[in-house]
Amino acid sequence: MVGREESGLVEVQDWVEGWWRDMLAMEREKMMVGCWAIWEARNRVVFEGGRALVDQILRRVENVMAEVAGNGEVMRGSGIVGGVKKGVDNAGSIAPEEGWVKINVDAGVKDEVGVGVGAVCRDAEGKVLWGLSYNRKEVWEPHVAEVLSVFEGMEEAVRAGHDSIIIESDCSQVVNALKTRNQGRSIFFLVLDDIFRICSSFNVVVWSYTSRVNNTVAHALAHVSLGVVGNTAWID
Known part of the structure; x- marks a missing residue:
């Protein structure tokens, strides 16, 4: 059982690494910003009693990407x-x-x-x-x-x-x-x-x-x- 689980983890890791290599730089940036936005939304729910809505998270990603690009x-x-x-x-x-x-x-x-x-x-x-x-x-x-x-x-x-x-x-x-x-x-x-x-x-x-x-x-x-x-x- 342990061997199969470890093998599965290795296969997933290989898949993620291959997927990452094939992504464009902007796609990588957006994915990392998306992970951060999800974590930020989670913290808002836990510490401020807010709600984590998908459209708000997506809008947050777009806003951050625009800020990185220098748009005021x-x-x-x-x-x-x-x-x-x-x-x-x-x-x-x-x-x-x-x-x-x-x-x-x-x-x-x-x-x-x-x-x-x-x-x-x-x-x-x-x-x-x-x-x-x-x-x-x-x-x-x-x-x-x-x-x-x-x-x-x-x-x-x-x-x-x-x-x-x-x-x-x-x-x-x-x-x-x-x-x-x-x-x-x-x-x-x-x-x-x-x-x-x-x-x-x-x-x-x-x-x-x-x-x-x-x-x-x-x-x-x-x-x-x-x-x-x-x-x-x-x-x-």
Whole structure:
């Protein structure tokens, strides 16, 4: 019996490896993103009491594939109306068009210390306009901390008087929730509701995903604030 089971496993492994070799690069990417999307949906069901619907998982795969390809989505009011692209700035990420600012946000969580939030705002030339480092004593789940970083970055943008903003995060779960306007009853969704309300303070808001390597300044600001009580902002 054991021999037959081991033989079956080997045959399946050979079949999967052969199938993988025959796939195009894009097909491989989509399959791996699909596996990740299924796992993300499973975690949402277990930890947030959500539902795992096939059409939502498929849409999630398409959204992530579009983000990887560099397609941005713009939110004006409650609808997605287009995309904003430009060349690469001196931080390695996509610079905004003239008249826009881009705000990179990130969060850090440390048990028994709290949540650190970092944000940095740049103009179309890549010049830093302001930075933000903020600490809260509450210890929240990482995805809650990440969505809080978006809110804090947008609040500072309101104080700075910006009109058209791009919010860039390396947390795809948060970016997807912002784009799809997900709803729920957990603290994560309460912060999302606050974000959607503050959107009325701007003409246009863009939600954009970026890789961790392009988000290093916000990441550093988030972690430097851990253990430091209060809010620190650097202007000009």
